[in-house]
Amino acid sequence: MKAIVLTAFGDVNKLIVEELPDPSPGPNQIKVRMAGAGINPVDWKLRSGALQKMMPLALPAVLGRDASGVVVAVGPGVTAFEVGARVMGLVMAGYADFVVAPVEAWAAVPPAMDLVDAAALPLILLTGAQLIEEAVKPARGDVVLVTGALGSVGRVTVFVAQQHGAKVWAGVRGTQKAQATSLGVDGVVALDDDAEVAALPLLDGLADTIGGPALAKVLLRMKSGATIGSVVGEPAGAKQLGLVTRAIWTHPDAKRLAELGRDVAEGRLVIPIAKRLPLARAGEAQTLAEHHAGGKVILIGASAAAR
Numbered sequence: 001m002k003a004i005v006l007t008a009f010g011d012v013n014k015l016i017v018e019e020l021p022d023p024s025p026g027p028n029q030i031k032v033r034m035a036g037a038g039i040n041p042v043d044w045k046l047r048s049g050a051l052q053k054m055m056p057l058a059l060p061a062v063l064g065r066d067a068s069g070v071v072v073a074v075g076p077g078v079t080a081f082e083v084g085a086r087v088m089g090l091v092m093a094g095y096a097d098f099v100v101a102p103v104e105a106w107a108a109v110p111p112a113m114d115l116v117d118a119a120a121l122p123l124i125l126l127t128g129a130q131l132i133e134e135a136v137k138p139a140r141g142d143v144v145l146v147t148g149a150l151g152s153v154g155r156v157t158v159f160v161a162q163q164h165g166a167k168v169w170a171g172v173r174g175t176q177k178a179q180a181t182s183l184g185v186d187g188v189v190a191l192d193d194d195a196e197v198a199a200l201p202l203l204d205g206l207a208d209t210i211g212g213p214a215l216a217k218v219l220l221r222m223k224s225g226a227t228i229g230s231v232v233g234e235p236a237g238a239k240q241l242g243l244v245t246r247a248i249w250t251h252p253d254a255k256r257l258a259e260l261g262r263d264v265a266e267g268r269l270v271i272p273i274a275k276r277l278p279l280a281r282a283g284e285a286q287t288l289a290e291h292h293a294g295g296k297v298i299l300i301g302a303s304a305a306a307r
Helices: 041-048 122-136 152-163 174-183 194-198 215-219 254-265 279-290
Strands: 002-006 015-019 029-038 066-074 086-090 098-102 106-108 143-147 167-172 187-190 203-208 222-230 244-247 273-278 296-300
Touching (some): 002 279, 015 279, 029 086, 041 279, 066 098, 066 122, 086 122, 122 203, 122 254, 143 152, 143 215, 152 254, 174 187, 187 194, 194 215, 215 222, 273 279, 279 296
Parallel strands (some): 167 187, 203 222, 222 244, 273 296
Antiparallel strands (some): 029 296
């Protein structure tokens, strides 16, 4: 099979197309012919070596946490999926013609959803859900600020917080305020405007998807004992202010992935897709995504490109 292999840490020129042996599914695993593979920030952070202390990666390696496609083989003990099933999953080594992962990593793709586009979803859907449901844990009526609310993870985080009955504020750049109103939130705040941040209502929770120095002023608008959930690590100074902090690592959850996938398929949750590129153009795809493409960037597998 063809795969995109990271040969050394560095720029996208370290990503090359190689021919690798086809993987075989073991017990409780399925093998999927990849139709789409999503690009995520973790991909270029791993590529650059920036995550070596937190997520050591042995080279050469195949990147890619999102994949969608059709099941072509099942391992011993698998009953959840049959050959021919359309699936999407939170995986490892998604930048390849074939992907093998435990059955618990996969969920069915809704019939009305494009199979390639389904690759945009697993990591962001589960990250946004777990950020709210396992980290912030808002009660109905709690005031929660979501930073980076127009990003893919941010959009999911807003949606899930609303599902739980929170009063959600979207934290964005000043130039994005008009666009953020489309999220149907209770309020929008420009995080790069000190006066707007200072006027925020007191917060019961903060779901942080971006980090950075702008958070220092946001922390001053949080109630004593309020909770911060983060996908980018604990904000500096949070504990000194008496705030509860929970940083998460996204984990597979087939049931929740399927539920949120249906929300996308039925139009309740919108995830913009900026670009679809062939697998061989993975370096270009990462560059585009890293420089704020305005939506998800997806690699198209050979099986889908041939249709």
